[in-house]
Amino acid sequence: xxxxxxxxxxxxxxxxKGIGKGIARVFAAHGAKVLLVARTAAEGEAAAAELRANxxxxxxxxxxxxxxxxxxxxxxxxxxxxxxxxxxxxNAGAFPACKITDLTDEAWDGLFVTNVRxxxxxxxxxxxxxxxxxxxxxxxxxxxxGPITGFPGWSHYGATKAAQLGFIRTAAIELARxxxxxxxxxxxxxxxxxxVDLGPxxxxxxxxxxxxxxxxxxxxIGHAAAFLxxxxxxxxxxxxxxxxxxxxxxxxxxxxTA
Ligand code: NAP
Numbered sequence: 001x002x003x004x005x006x007x008x009x010x011x012x013x014x015x016x017k018g019i020g021k022g023i024a025r026v027f028a029a030h031g032a033k034v035l036l037v038a039r040t041a042a043e044g045e046a047a048a049a050e051l052r053a054n055x056x057x058x059x060x061x062x063x064x065x066x067x068x069x070x071x072x073x074x075x076x077x078x079x080x081x082x083x084x085x086x087x088x089x090x091n092a093g094a095f096p097a098c099k100i101t102d103l104t105d106e107a108w109d110g111l112f113v114t115n116v117r118x119x120x121x122x123x124x125x126x127x128x129x130x131x132x133x134x135x136x137x138x139x140x141x142x143x144x145x146g147p148i149t150g151f152p153g154w155s156h157y158g159a160t161k162a163a164q165l166g167f168i169r170t171a172a173i174e175l176a177r178x179x180x181x182x183x184x185x186x187x188x189x190x191x192x193x194x195x196v197d198l199g200p201x202x203x204x205x206x207x208x209x210x211x212x213x214x215x216x217x218x219x220x221i222g223h224a225a226a227f228l229x230x231x232x233x234x235x236x237x238x239x240x241x242x243x244x245x246x247x248x249x250x251x252x253x254x255x256x257t258a
Contacts, residue, residue: 004135004231006031009082011074013065013122014092016043018192019141022218023089023225028056030226033082036060037074038092057082065092065118071125078129085129087229090122091141093160097153108156115160119167123175123182131178137229138175138182140164141221142240147186148248161186165240172238181237183228188244191215211246211256 010027014020015036024034028051036051036058038044044060051058061077063070078085093115098107123138130136145151146158147165168182175182189195189206195215196203207214224243227233242248250256 002030002226002230002232005087005226005229008032008086008135008229009035009078009084009133010087010089010229011035011037011078011085011122011126012089012091013037013063013074013118014141015089016040016047016060018194019187019190019218019221020089020091021047022220023091023141023222024051024058025056026219026222026226027087027089027229028054028058031057032087033057034059035074035078035081037063037065039064065090065122066113068121068125071118071121074122075125075129084132085126086133086135087137087139088122088126088130089139089141089225089229090119091225092118093141095145095154095157098156099153100155103156111156111160112163115157116163116167119164123171127175127178127180130180135231135234136178136180137233138168138171138180139225139228140168140182140184141225142184142186144186144188144242144244144248147240148242169238176237181228181234183233183236183238184240185221185224185228186240186242186244187216187221188242188247189215190221191217209247209250209253209256210244211249214245216243216245 015024016038048060063074143161146161
């Protein structure tokens with residue numbers, strides 16, 4: 001466990017459930033002061049309360065990360081509550097399934113607003129506060145879907161996740177003059193509440209495609225994010241870290257049984 005995250009002020013967007021909640025849990029366990037962000041207050045408040053009950057420092061802020069004013073207010077809240085901002089975990093995202101033949105302009109544009117514009121807005125809003133930090137970091141939750149793999153129904157989703165990586169590569173250069181690093185974690189199939197709802201048969205079938213034989217936990221992504229936010233990762237920027245149990249590696253299904 002890196003001691004460098006103790007007392008750091010962290011924002012995690014999309015932290016009311018799923019991967020974001022796991023990221024928040026890992027940072028809180030490292031002694032960071034976490035601001036959890038989502039649109040649904042009841043879930044977000046409950047997630048923050050859970051962290052506090054386990055000895056963490058955590059608060060919830062209700063915001064839609066696609067809205068510039070709400071994103072600015074989110075950063076202001078972290079500064080007000082936790083004395084500054086050291087790490088932005090831009091994790092909030094959506095993944096509605098839709099085959100290419102059924103995609104509308106609205107569905108395409110809407111997902112880019114949620115997954116890509118939100119990243120730009122969060123980074124922009126966080127910059128002034130991050131510049132005041134001795135070790136400022138941005139960690140983005142992208143995906144293997146899009147940058148590396150594909151799956152029918154997720155062409156628009158994959159495009160947004162690849163777009164996030166295009167953004168961070170230039171952002172890494174622009175932000176370097178302010179000593180801010182920006183990197184992305186690329187999760188494979190992670191056992192979130194939404195995935196559990198799909199049932200044991202789906203989970204078993206997906207796990208069978210993963211060399212390590214199981215789905216990832218939300219904490220697996222949290223640990224990767226914590227590493228990229230740590231002092232030890234201070235010379236890494238503009239990079240991606242795949243956390244998928246080896247899922248992208250098999251050349252064919254036969255590779256898993258040969
Ligand atoms: P999830 O369980 O559906 O959680 C999504 C979180 O984002 C919730 O807290 C949600 O809360 C929040 N959110 C969504 N839209 C938002 C908005 N406009 N403003 C603020 N918060 C918003 O999803 P997840 O599976 O944890 O996914 C999290 C991230 O990981 C996404 O970027 C996703 O692309 C990526 N990812 C997931 C997997 C996986 O296997 N689960 C794999 C690869 C990548 P509200 O709805 O209340 O706002």
